[in-house]
Amino acid sequence: MTASFSDQLLALARPNLAWVCEQLDLFDALVPAGVVSFDRDEPSVTRSGITLRAHVVGTYALDGTWMWAWANESYRDSAFAVRSRELRELGERAGVPELTAPMPDLNHFPDPRLAADHLLLMCMGLLDARGGVICAVNERSRLFMVVDDPAVPRAEPRAARLTRALRNGAGLLPGPALKPVKGWFARHGIDPVYGPGRVEGVLDGGDRVVVALEGEEVTSVEIAGPDGSTPGCGTAGEQELEGARLSPEAPHRTFPRPLLAVAAREMAFSILRTRAMVRYADDHLAFAGRPPLWDEQAGELRFPGGGLTARRLGSYDSEEGWFRWAPGTEDIRDRFREAAGLGPSDAEDLPELSGERLDLTAYGPREAVAVALARTAANVVGQTFTSLGNHFFTVTDERLSGAGEIDLDAAVADIRNGASWLQGLVEQETRDETMRSLAQSYFERLGLQVWHYGQPDFISGVTGLYEVRVYFSPDGTITQVTPGMVMGASM
Structure with missing residues (x-):
């Protein structure tokens, strides 16, 4: 089983990836990260006290599975899932297996949680959404929503943002860099000029954008104003929300x-x-x-x-x-x-x-x-x-003392369960430190040797010939906990 999405899904989604990265960059600047809540009846999402129209597309569980909202008994008959049903209809027309299977299994990806994040970005592109939000719905799963509120403006080109978007959009998923680059220019109504290893076009204000690419990579992005002057998109002010509803009573406090x-x-x-x-x-x-x-x-x-x-x-x-x-x-x-x-x-x-x-x-x-x-x-x-x-x-009973004999399977469950309770309380900037501390502290308390030979991907708690490995995603989330032989294949 290949560690990728299907060719059908990539063909649909890849042209949108650069502008989606640009749009999400703007959205995160206008609606800063913070405590998230949602209202399925309205439907809406509130983040950092800002409430916007939003719809659920799916949920991700710690077992590595994604469930579409149209298949979820909790949401499928509600207005909250209407955009998810649009995705299923699109999948049926285009023959996309991920969009029509009620519960796609993401465990064949090296990082199933990251694959779920990528799936949200693809949903944003396919639905022409203006933002994306993830919410810890309980201690074991996350809810993925697209924001389609007109209060969020469509992203206009800004020098730093478009550079990041073109580079990241090309590198996000396997495939030629030309597809997301062409999609970005089309998004902004630009008919570009193509040359060997390059694409260039002129923005409305006269700025020229030149993108150099090689295979699956954007190697450089150059932006210049008319006649080589300072580009106007490099000095333009930031866009703003237009009529967003403030919700001071919404959840706002994080765990200290x-x-x-x-x-x-x-x-x-x-x-x-x-x-x-x-x-x-x-x-x-x-x-x-x-x-x-x-x-x-x-x-x-x-x-x-x-x-x-x-x-x-x-x-x-x-x-x-x-x-x-x-x-x-x-x-x-x-x-x-x-x-x-x-x-x-x-x-x-x-x-x-x-x-x-x-x-x-x-x-x-x-x-x-x-x-x-x-x-x-x-x-x-x-x-x-x-x-x-x-x-x-x-x-407080004194008959309960000590941890007893070391049971690797039980250790796996303890770490998984501990992480599941904490995942919704951890902010992005402290997630890596928090989750690594959870695993290492548990190993030390149990008397296991802590080995770091697998860093940054995993750390191990070792006893004799056996170890428990705790795997981390790039943002620090614990994605997998497995027992096995020391420095061998996981059981």
């Missing part, structure tokens, strides 16, 4: 970076501790999958065969969207602050640890915020996190 750094170190190992508790309850307390009862007076989680000493940690209301620490958890929250390197003067800026009811509607993935706070706090004090519904507990 000092707390995120602690969560990265603690989350996966906390999941290991919870798994060990379940195993102990199975072996000694006749758990058998039946939820325990909380005995407030005894301070125990009561299983059919006995109890585990515990204390309340906090609670989360999924409908109203709030989280609150339980009374008497000041010591745990103080340890959390210490682990984050924060002093008393920093507490005023951290409502997440204040003890007051925390309004989670200000955040993107609400449940992930609540779980990250509670899990991290329990692990910071060396205890085990568990939950009964939306009530969180920390298990």
